[in-house]
Amino acid sequence: MTIIRRRALLTGVLALPAIAQANEAFPSRPIRYVCPFPPGATNDNVSRTMSRALQARLGVPVVVENRAGAGGAVGARFVAESRPDGTTLLNASAGNLTIAPHLSAVGYDPLRSFAPVASAGESYSIVAVHPSLPVNNLAELIAYGRAHPGKLNYASAGIGSGGHLRGALLADEGGFEAVHVPYPGSAPAANSVVAGDCHMMLDPITAPHVVGGRLRAIASLGEDRWDAFPELPTALEQGVGRNWPSGGWFGLFAPAGTPPDIVERLNAAFNEGLADPEVAATLRRFGLRPEALTPEQLGARVAADHAVTGEALRRLSIV
Structure with missing residues (x-):
């Protein structure tokens, strides 16, 4: 009986931490x-x-x-x-x-x-292009893409990222081809556009590069204008993106x-x-x-x- 009582007591003592953890207030x-x-x-x-x-x-x-x-x-x-x-x-x-x-x-x-x-x-995004690309708005980008089939590419944070889908939607609606270039994250993707390795990117991370003059913004993506770029027309204002997903x-x-x-x-x-x-x-x-x-x-x-x-x-x- 003494051994049984000791075992029961030991089992109860060992269970105390688990009970305490289960009953502890969140967050602890x-x-x-x-x-x-x-x-x-x-x-x-x-x-x-x-x-x-x-x-x-x-x-x-x-x-x-x-x-x-x-x-x-x-x-x-x-x-x-x-x-x-x-x-x-x-x-x-x-x-x-x-x-x-x-x-x-x-x-x-x-x-x-x-x-x-x-x-x-x-989240808002910016359609940003390398300064060497001779476009200043979406109409000019679409015209350039149609005139140079298969020559444009766009960087993104990877396959399945928001930038991947937005780039595909833009090319589809604009009726031009654009090669998707995925990177392991939006920061290296943006750097590739700054370096001129890629032509454009559709992502909010391009904003500092636009402010610094390293990239040119031609549209913002969102229901209304991004207050950080009040002079930048939205894609919707330029007649693009009306039926896109969020x-x-x-x-x-x-x-x-x-x-x-x-x-x-x-x-x-x-x-x-x-x-x-x-x-x-x-x-x-x-x-x-x-x-x-x-x-x-x-x-x-x-x-x-x-x-x-x-x-x-x-x-x-x-x-």
Whole structure:
């Protein structure tokens, strides 16, 4: 009897840490904020901005972890397979949730493998060209492309990225050929256009190069003009892009099965961060229009974009 009682007592003592961990208030441990693209990419910039905003409001370290590859699918799969306890989060974008899953077996279901948490906002992009290209607007770009079949190319952050799809849509609507040149991230892609290795890029990361005179902006992509470039006409104003899928967005996601109270806590802290004028101004510099959404609203947006993007990819024969 004494041995049995001792074993029971020892079993109870060993179980205490697990019980305590299960009952501990969230958050009580550091959080991994996974960026599925390389350092320097727009996704990375957004990740670092919002990780600091979350850390200030949650009171625990929120550490950005870059897990790049396969158009953002590597990092997304890592989060999908992580423990659903709110300590591993994904800074997702249209690229890895609404484009990449249509192109290959990514190892996760964008509509079932994640719990939507919060939206950082809709993203603007710039159609930027190397200064040597003799075009100043989309009409001139389209005319040049038609006059030089197969000569134009465009850089992107990789196969399945938003820039890949936008470039294909532009060439399709303009009726010209354009060769897609994928890079391992938007920063090296932008550098290739600055160096003259590629002709153009459709991505917000080109903004600093436009400001510095290294690239020429010929259009912005978004519902309205980007306030950082108020004189730059949108593609819509130039008669292009009316039926394109969403220009892009960034959002926070947790693994499916994350408890609703944790999702709610993260959503509240994230949206508080968006309401901070300094945080909002930083996101705008990266090409976002901050927009606070509920988890349900974000989930509905992903589902709608996934369907519309799939139709576009099939029409363009990208899949």
